[in-house]
Amino acid sequence: THKIIIDTDPGQDDAVAILLALASPELEILGITAVAGNVPLRLTEKNARKICELAGKPETRVFSGAIRPLMRALVTAEEVHGQTGLNGPQLPEPTMELQPQHAVDFIIETLLQEDSGTVTLCPLGPLTNIALALIREPKIANRIKQIVLMGGGFFEGGNVTPAAEFNIYVDPHAADVVLRSGVPIIMMPLDVTHKALTTAKRIAAFRALGTRAGIATAEMLDFFERFDEEKYGTDGGPLHDPCVIAYLLRPDLFRGRHCNVTVETASELTMGMTVIDWWGVTAREKNALVMRDIDDDGFFDLLVERIGRL
Ligand code: BDR
Numbered sequence: 142t143h144k145i146i147i148d149t150d151p152g153q154d155d156a157v158a159i160l161l162a163l164a165s166p167e168l169e170i171l172g173i174t175a176v177a178g179n180v181p182l183r184l185t186e187k188n189a190r191k192i193c194e195l196a197g198k199p200e201t202r203v204f205s206g207a208i209r210p211l212m213r214a215l216v217t218a219e220e221v222h223g224q225t226g227l228n229g230p231q232l233p234e235p236t237m238e239l240q241p242q243h244a245v246d247f248i249i250e251t252l253l254q255e256d257s258g259t260v261t262l263c264p265l266g267p268l269t270n271i272a273l274a275l276i277r278e279p280k281i282a283n284r285i286k287q288i289v290l291m292g293g294g295f296f297e298g299g300n301v302t303p304a305a306e307f308n309i310y311v312d313p314h315a316a317d318v319v320l321r322s323g324v325p326i327i328m329m330p331l332d333v334t335h336k337a338l339t340t341a342k343r344i345a346a347f348r349a350l351g352t353r354a355g356i357a358t359a360e361m362l363d364f365f366e367r368f369d370e371e372k373y374g375t376d377g378g379p380l381h382d383p384c385v386i387a388y389l390l391r392p393d394l395f396r397g398r399h400c401n402v403t404v405e406t407a408s409e410l411t412m413g414m415t416v417i418d419w420w421g422v423t424a425r426e427k428n429a430l431v432m433r434d435i436d437d438d439g440f441f442d443l444l445v446e447r448i449g450r451l
């Protein structure tokens with residue numbers, strides 16, 4: 142089993158990732174930390190609680206973190222996710238409470254308390270909370286087992302600018318801190334998530350579960366895919382964030398390569414671009430396992446089977 146902290150900005154694809162984690166007995170979710178990203182923080186923390194309640198797990202601890210990126214003004218993505226960040230299903234207002242502790246303090250305290258090398262961080266949004274924790278308490282770096290994150294892209298280009306993927310673009314300085322931290326990193330860039338497409342048939346499989354979680358997932362994906370489907374002309378949109386959780390459950394579904402990843406923080410034109418040295422043409426240290434291929438049928442089978450348990 143894996144002990145994990147999910148750092149997230151729900152977001153429909155974040156929500157599906159959280160559902161997958163909550164449905165999986167191999168994962169012990171120590172806490173969910175919210176960050177500003179797809180929508181402002183007051184919505185991401187509330188959406189995280191809505192999803193815990195949808196999963197029937199209101200005992201899950203949800204913490205609120207950074208309200209804005211380290212250096213830049215917050216950029217949000219309502220055009221993708223809707224005004225609430227979770228448009229699609231009608232989910233009730235959550236009744237479970239937000240934890241009083243700040244997300245960054247929770248991350249630090251947990252990493253200092255748990256046995257060293259046992260906690261995996263799963264960032265699904267901008268890396269602000271993770272960077273702040275690493276800056277505030279550098280001792281945590283070599284206690285983190287690994288960081289499995291969704292972000293970046295190289296061969297596919299960017300989805301918010303021609304060069305940059307949303308999570309890294311929103312807080313490139315935080316991404317830089319994380320990539321230089323020395324913590325083992327597994328990265329799910331657009332190069333792999335663009336191969337995990339929510340086709341009509343796959344969405345129908347969630348609806349066919351007939352459960353509250355299954356139907357809500359179908360409604361979230363119906364809303365979420367409309368944007369990308371139109372934009373990219375594919376059948377279905379990419380289901381980014383659940384790749385992170387799926388990797389912990391079934392690493393065999395993914396293929397990638399160890400290489401150096403460096404993030405652009407200076408040029409406005411390519412701000413937030415992840416420069417991935419796939420061919421090893423530099424002497425820069427290999428700091429990440431960068432995924433590029435997925436068994437997409439296996440991935441969706443896993444998702445349906447797990448969300449069916451809720
Ligand atoms: C990432 O950006 C967000 O909109 C999604 O939730 C995902 O984490 C994809 O670029």
Ligand code: CA
Pocket residue numbers: 149150151152154155179265266382
């Ligand atoms: Ca996200």
